[in-house]
Amino acid sequence: MRIGELAERTGLSRDTVRFYERTGLLTARRLPNGYRDFPPEAVPWLRYVRTAQALGFSLAEIARTGAELDGAPDAAERLSELLRQKIALIDERTAELAALRADLVERAASGCPLAPS
Amino acid sequence: MRIGELAERTGLSRDTVRFYERTGLLTARRLPNGYRDFPPEAVPWLRYVRTAQALGFSLAEIARTGAELDGAPDAAERLSELLRQKIALIDERTAELAALRADLVERAASGCPLAPS
DNA sequence: CTCGACCCTGGAGTACTGTCCAGGGTCAAG
DNA sequence: CTTGACCCTGGACAGTACTCCAGGGTCGAG
Numbered sequence: 001m002r003i004g005e006l007a008e009r010t011g012l013s014r015d016t017v018r019f020y021e022r023t024g025l026l027t028a029r030r031l032p033n034g035y036r037d038f039p040p041e042a043v044p045w046l047r048y049v050r051t052a053q054a055l056g057f058s059l060a061e062i063a064r065t066g067a068e069l070d071g072a073p074d075a076a077e078r079l080s081e082l083l084r085q086k087i088a089l090i091d092e093r094t095a096e097l098a099a100l101r102a103d104l105v106e107r108a109a110s111g112c113p114l115a116p117s
Numbered sequence: 118m119r120i121g122e123l124a125e126r127t128g129l130s131r132d133t134v135r136f137y138e139r140t141g142l143l144t145a146r147r148l149p150n151g152y153r154d155f156p157p158e159a160v161p162w163l164r165y166v167r168t169a170q171a172l173g174f175s176l177a178e179i180a181r182t183g184a185e186l187d188g189a190p191d192a193a194e195r196l197s198e199l200l201r202q203k204i205a206l207i208d209e210r211t212a213e214l215a216a217l218r219a220d221l222v223e224r225a226a227s228g229c230p231l232a233p234s
Numbered sequence: 235c236t237c238g239a240c241c242c243t244g245g246a247g248t249a250c251t252g253t254c255c256a257g258g259g260t261c262a263a264g
Numbered sequence: 265c266t267t268g269a270c271c272c273t274g275g276a277c278a279g280t281a282c283t284c285c286a287g288g289g290t291c292g293a294g
Contacts, residue, residue, distance in 0.1 A: 034243095086221055094215070120271075131271090132252075175251095176250075
């Protein structure tokens with residue numbers, strides 16, 4: 001798949017895809033004419049990247065775990081494990097948000113929201 | 118309170134506090150010698166700033182709502198309202214995380230985590 | 235052969251959020 | 265009066281994540 005299609009299917013810009021390739025987040029073969037050729041897995045991979053990013057990971061961190069995965073024979077299994085870790089992280093974040101919410105509820109109810117807690 | 122104390126009590130660096138003042142996130146009176154003099158409310162305000170930042174607001178956005186609040190006679194009431202909005206936002210974020218989690222659970226369970234969904 | 239849609243590279247520029255530093259002033263204690 | 269801890273300004277620099285552009289190549293349709 002060429003860059004335009006990948007960009008469209010992931011909602012990223014071509015420049016962003018090129019940027020991701022430069023930073024090692026993504027690898028592409030090259031067609032004889034020099035055009036990038038992405039495998040179909042690039043689409044879900046980029047979705048994963050966006051997920052991890054939303055969870056607060058930097059692109060560098062994501063690239064690192066991606067590199068570990070790359071070429072591993074049990075890549076699917078490892079990625080499943082990664083996803084399970086992300087799920088645990090989501091549970092943590094959710095708990096943090098719940099705590100924050102409780103704090104805000106309390107502050108909103110009190111007459112003095114900025115009082116030191 | 119001078120900048121050093123505020124920095125220590127909020128865990129920020131002096132430079133960060135000065136940066137926040139420059140960007141309008143924070144206002145300070147000046148002592149006759151030119152030193153910044155922060156009111157005690159600056160401490161919980163900065164805590165709020167960090168909270169809002171963690172929820173994905175840019176400093177500019179935070180400064181804007183802060184400016185709306187500033188000088189209002191019903192500042193406490195308005196801030197309570199803001200906090201209620203933040204709570205709604207937290208609920209949204211929590212829901213997003215739940216959806217993401219469900220997706221990841223499904224992917225992790227399937228043998229092929231990167232298959233297009 | 236030309237046109238338009240697509241692709242390439244290299245490099246500059248942007249926004250945000252800091253962080254560091256030089257050069258210099260203030261002030262209380264000893 | 266000196267010393268050390270504190271404060272000031274202005275400006276350079278950094279890391280992250282893009283975004284845009286100039287200048288130019290590729291390719292299928294008409």
